[in-house]
Amino acid sequence: MENDDARARLVEAGRALVDAIGRTGVDDAALTEAADRLRSVEALLRAIEHERVPRITYDDAVGMEAYSWQRWNVVLPHLEMRFDGIKGSAELPEGLNELYEGPTGLLHGGISVVLIDALVTSLAQFHGLRNVTAGLTINFRKPTLLHTPLTVEAVLEEVHDRKVIVSGSLVSDGKTTVEATAVLVRVER
Incomplete structure (x- = not known):
């Protein structure tokens, strides 16, 4: 590239x-x-353009301990993800700004879901488990402030044949604001 x-x-x-x-x-x-x-x-x-926004492929991400999610996408938050065994994390040291606002001064809940879904699916991918999200149960515990350091965390909980369970959370300035459980389904190429 x-x-x-x-x-x-x-x-x-x-x-x-x-x-x-x-x-x-x-x-x-x-x-x-x-x-x-x-x-x-x-x-x-547009003089010369890619068919899609350039990003890492499924196969290249398998076993990669650190990589960027949506690094080249202008409209989605860029996450530098890190994986260690069954755990994954990503940091947004400055948090997110008003472009991602829901209620005044707070992160939109849907953006929280996007961040968690990106990390939980990528953690499964790190383990070579090609997947799609079949279900995502979300528990909004506290409001997430804008412009506050964020950490997205994930833990690979279970793998059963085609079903993968991964827990995830969003931590804002040291406090867990969103918790999630993802049910992922393994897919073929």
């Missing part, structure tokens, strides 16, 4: 742009000008 540093700079700029779009209060003329400029940038970037 192309230079990772150049793509990382582009993705960082894209995330900053998405944040600016969400927060802007400029007038209609400036909004129209910005939209026109963005269409020009879009045309430049």
Whole structure:
């Protein structure tokens, strides 16, 4: 793939742009000008494009102790995941901002679910268990504040033929705010 540093700079700029779009209060003329400029940038970037957002493959992730989830996706939170035996974790040291807000000042519950689902399925994948989520039971224990350090945790609990059970949690500033139990189903290629 192309230079990772150049793509990382582009993705960082894209995330900053998405944040600016969400927060802007400029007038209609400036909004129209910005939209026109963005269409020009879009045309430049679409000159050569991948079929999908580049990411690690299932097979490459098996046994990999650390890798990035959604590193190149501008709209999803980027997780640096780490795996050690039956445990997995990911850190968001600055937490998430208002782009992921539900109630004022709080993380949207659906984003919590996305973070946990990403880690629990990746932990199974780390063990070579190609899977999809069949069920996810969520317990929202406390509100999760924005701009607060987050840790996503997962533990591989059981493997039965095609069924895999993984527990997960979201920890905000040292306090567990969301707990989950995932039922994953192993799938063939």
